Amino acid sequence: MSATSLEPKTEPHKSPATEDRPWTDYFTFQTDHKVIAIQYFVISFVFYLIGGAMATAMRGELATPNPDLLGYDNYNGVLTLHGTIMIFLWIVPAGTGAFANYLLPLMIGAKDMAFPRLNALAFWILPPAGVMLIVSLVTETPQAGWTSYPPLSVTSGQLGEMLWILSLLLVGTSSILGAINFITTIINMRIKDMTLFDMPLYCWAMLATSILVLVSTPVLAGALILLSFDLIAGTAFFNPTGGGDPIVYQHLFWFYSHPAVYIMILPIFGLVSDILPVHARKPIFGYRAIAYSSLAICFLGLVVWAHHMFTSGTPGWLRMFFMIATMAIAVPTGIKVFSWVATIWGGKIRLNSAMLFAIGFISFFLVGGLSGVMVASVPFDIHVHDTYFIVAHFHYVLFGGSVTGIYAGLYHWFPKMTGRMMNDTWGKVHFVLHFVGFNLCFFPMHILGLQGMPRRVVQYNPEFATLNMVCTVGSVLLAISTIPFLINAVWSWLYGPKASANPWKALTLEWQTASPPPIENFDEEPVLWSGPYEYGIDFDREADELSVRDLLAEVKAEM
């Protein structure tokens, strides 16, 4: 406060961004990373609600074995749009675009992102992409699933498929531009004295994520360009009747879309690594291990894509390689899970909404991760490929993992973003509904899959009816669980109790500025006076420089 308190106070200091900013700023082209982040949050959450409504409609359809709600005509379209919207317009923009935009500059003590205008451009590419998908509901929906495998995708309706391709190309461009910005910002714009190893772990996670986006997303663009030629110009890249090879599409597609899984989960790993120590009041366990494991996942994530294609006639040696590489990913991922558990072990835990969601994340992700190791194994995968086991697996990772983690992040950083506290009781109600609803909805799918119920079907064998009804009940609970969150968020944003600069008493730099931060983030230069997670460390004691013998004597005395 030294610099600001010396200033002659001619008028009240109005720093909080929300008070200075007219609300219209949030609907126009703005270059402030915090505004862009809020724009990302709001629009991706709107798409989350749309995709969620579609999911509920699908579960409603599947409550009974016969097609009676959506019917044969609409089911595939809704299924395709649900997957596409949830991945490309909710988790990716919320996990990377929204959180990274808000947190990265603040965490490293910068005023803004490296390229603010590029940043705004990356955001404004998203709404048209979403609109195209919504428009396809009234014109013609894409029918081929979010994977859009040819030849199905080139024979199931040109207009819908083309809208899907264009939408994905826009979203891809947006995330590439974002990644360029994130990498440049992390590498070049940290405050003086902050080395890479002083960064909060979210920055590490975003570095790894951005590398993945940068390297893998363009390959999807290449695949989509070829696919659109097949669709419109009558080429036969992926059409066997013209000499093409649909497997090539699968390789190109999964070269992006497997890393996409890590693009969706790595930022969440980062969020959770940052939330747990704050509310457990303990240093993170294994900082470097978590940081390096992000990079290891980034690298391994690029060389495992064909495990999605074990049943696509992949040769044996290739299956072997991809099976081993996939299982190897369990190592860095396991390191993270163990580190998180070790972090909260023996901590002075504050069980507030953010912490509950973060712990919930660990438990969901653990289930999803373990079923991931199961499906990595070729013989098992051949058995469960395209069954509900897969649906259960990836929802445990993407919904249980990513979405739960996003909620944890929202509860944790809400005071920073809006300057107001959220209601913790309603947060806990949200958590309970979320936790119960999620497990009720997705756990039975494991069993359904093992019993052989195929995915992407509108009609199924009546023997699966009971479990499907359980899933549908769970999905209704999940849908209801968003209501307390929405009301809580909107009400708190408007009327919640004012938040101090650092309500959680956290150590990372974003908590050193006002809530919400002023326009260029820090009214006075932030000071890096401790590591990001040095909670409960007795520095005075260490400074005494006990000799090794004294230390050993102390240990012996405690034994």
Place this chain on the structure above:
Amino acid sequence: MTGSTLDPSQTSLNYHHDATAAGHHEEHPDHRIFGIYMFLIAESMIFLGLFTAYLTFRAVSPVWPPPGTPETELLLPGINTIILISSSFVMNQGNRAIKQNNVAGMRAWFGATALMGAIFLAGQGYEYAHTGFGLTTNLFTSTFYVLTGFHGLHVCFGLSLILLVLWRSLKPGRYSSESHFGIEAAELYWHFVDIVWIVLFTILYLF
């Protein structure tokens, strides 16, 4: 850096913030070239994807190119290749010129580069008109047109960057030995397009 804000409503309130704010632009390092490199990594991955697709098609086909494909001419694209590669060196002279504050020299070298780029595009257009096969003739011809066409689009874009630099350099003092990001960016992009062509030419025509 106590004046951590450029917001005029705040800086105008006290003078010592103004003083640091004035020096702000020197302290703020330029990240744009770094960003261009990141962008080029992404670009190269699109090409890598397309090249890999081509090589896979080729590897899994029993006969390549598929029977009945007319022979591709090597002389014209060969000349084109030489023109494009040399244009990179020509362009580099332009960059050297601006580093010695020689705007006229830069304009001359960049103008020559633009001309060479245009000749390359014209050559490619001529080649397209005389290949004797269409986009949908077979898998080889499809990949041929998509790969060369996609690269051609990049040449067009690179060419427009050069023309943009030339147009902007009409304003005196726009580029100098200190400040010439546009020139460096255009040059980097042009070299990138050049390198892609070398790989493309090798796998499509020679290999």
